[in-house]
Amino acid sequence: MTARILVVDDIPANVRLLEVRLLAEYFEVLTATNGLDAIETCENGKVDVVLLDVMMPDMDGFEVCRRLKSDPATSHIPVVMITALDQVSDRVRGLEAGADDFLTKPVNDLQLMTRVKSLVRLKTLTDELRLRASTTRNIGIEELLSRNFASADTTPKVLLIDERKSSFERVQKMLRGTADLDIATDPHAGFFQAAETPYECVMISTAFADFDPLRLCSQLRSLDRTRFVPIILLAQQGEEGRIIR
Numbered sequence: 473m474t475a476r477i478l479v480v481d482d483i484p485a486n487v488r489l490l491e492v493r494l495l496a497e498y499f500e501v502l503t504a505t506n507g508l509d510a511i512e513t514c515e516n517g518k519v520d521v522v523l524l525d526v527m528m529p530d531m532d533g534f535e536v537c538r539r540l541k542s543d544p545a546t547s548h549i550p551v552v553m554i555t556a557l558d559q560v561s562d563r564v565r566g567l568e569a570g571a572d573d574f575l576t577k578p579v580n581d582l583q584l585m586t587r588v589k590s591l592v593r594l595k596t597l598t599d600e601l602r603l604r605a606s607t608t609r610n611i612g613i614e615e616l617l618s619r620n621f622a623s624a625d626t627t628p629k630v631l632l633i634d635e636r637k638s639s640f641e642r643v644q645k646m647l648r649g650t651a652d653l654d655i656a657t658d659p660h661a662g663f664f665q666a667a668e669t670p671y672e673c674v675m676i677s678t679a680f681a682d683f684d685p686l687r688l689c690s691q692l693r694s695l696d697r698t699r700f701v702p703i704i705l706l707a708q709q710g711e712e713g714r715i716i717r
Contacts, residue, residue: 476500477501520549521552533553
């Protein structure tokens with residue numbers, strides 16, 4: 473997966489450590505040792521993901537993130553904040569600044585690559601949507617599309633693949649009046665249903681007795697018509713390993 477990752481940290485050893493890990497996965501790596509350089513790099517270059525250290529002199533990571541997210545030219549770039557702080561209040565500050573995800577030092581390799589690859593996919597889709605929006609404006613059909621969308625049914629269609637009655641009834645109750653929910657209790661049938669129906673989102677439970685839900689996620693991602701459909705994995709407490717995979 474080729475993408476351009478900006479690593480921002482005032483400590484050269486930390487920058488080098490992340491750079492080596494990312495280069496091993498064939499990412500292109502840019503670096504910055506302060507907030508102003510990071511902002512300038514994002515403004516001038518095609519950055520796909522920013523790995524941003526929180527504790528920096530002069531301008532901390534929260535302020536850098538806030539400036540990036542407030543600028544229309546850089547607001548679409550995913551930002552992962554890397555922090556030694558493990559307080560809920562610090563994560564809240566990061567979310568308020570616009571951070572897309574968090575990593576806690578020392579950074580785990582698997583968590584790092586999982587988050588980066590996920591956000592690179594998101595950035596790729598965002599870039600495609602931005603390009604399409606720009607094209608529609610340039611050829612003068614934006615107003616026509618807006619009228620068509622305004623007249624269409626705006627209730628989202630969601631598919632839940634879950635074999636447990638108590639579980640899908642709870643989701644039904646939560647989404648009542650918010651989404652048009654279809655339920656598939658058989659994962660194989662759910663796969664074909666997702667492929668044949670234009671859903672805005674597919675929710676997959678991990679609690680199948682004789683089926684690997686991650687296999688289903690992989691199959692949906694490999695199919696052209698469902699590749700970009702958002703997938704929500706409904707996991708149990710204690711399934712961190714499966715979630716990371």
